[in-house]
Amino acid sequence: MADKQALAEERTDWAEDRTILANExxxxxxxxxxxxxxxxxxxxxxxxxxxxxxWLPRLVANLFCVIGIAIFWMARRNACRTTRRMDEHDTESQSTLGMTLTAAAMALGAAATGAILWWL
Incomplete structure (x- = not known):
């Protein structure tokens, strides 16, 4: 019976690892x-x-840049929240700092693109 319990726990651990990978x-x-x-x-x-x-196409183009920035930060928020709830077993998940830096770099790039589009 203890062997079945260990196998069940191992399967649960693997499922949690798969969830971590799916989150990434x-x-x-x-x-x-x-x-x-x-x-x-x-x-x-x-x-x-x-x-x-x-100014009209510039405004619409910048709207899409703002939407992109919002998507980056919402993705970061949700991914970090999920990562904090999970326990790693056989995988090593990306750190929340890594996700934050990735989202920040993408947001900065989108903001710079929007600024360049406005002045072109």
Whole structure:
């Protein structure tokens, strides 16, 4: 009976490890989605380059940059929350600091892109 208990605990540990890995994949997916918003902003600026009034395409492009920044921070918040609740067994999860730095770098890049788009 103790052997069955040990096997059950081991399966539970592996399930928790899989959840940790899934959390990291989800975080990466949301980072890609945020970057896609920045790419849409760049595309809008390219498509509507000579549009009048000139502030309108800039505003819409910057809106997508802001949406990207929001996605980065929401992904970071959710991933860090999940990581803190999980116990590692056979895997080593990305640190919450690493996720925070990744989201901060992406947000800074999106903000810089928005600023450049506004002044082009």
């Amino acid at each position: 994949r989800t975080f990466a997916g949301w980072m890609r989605t945020g970057l896609a918003c920045v790419a849409v902003a760049l595309g809008l600026k390219a498509v509507f380059g000579d549009f009048q009034p000139d």
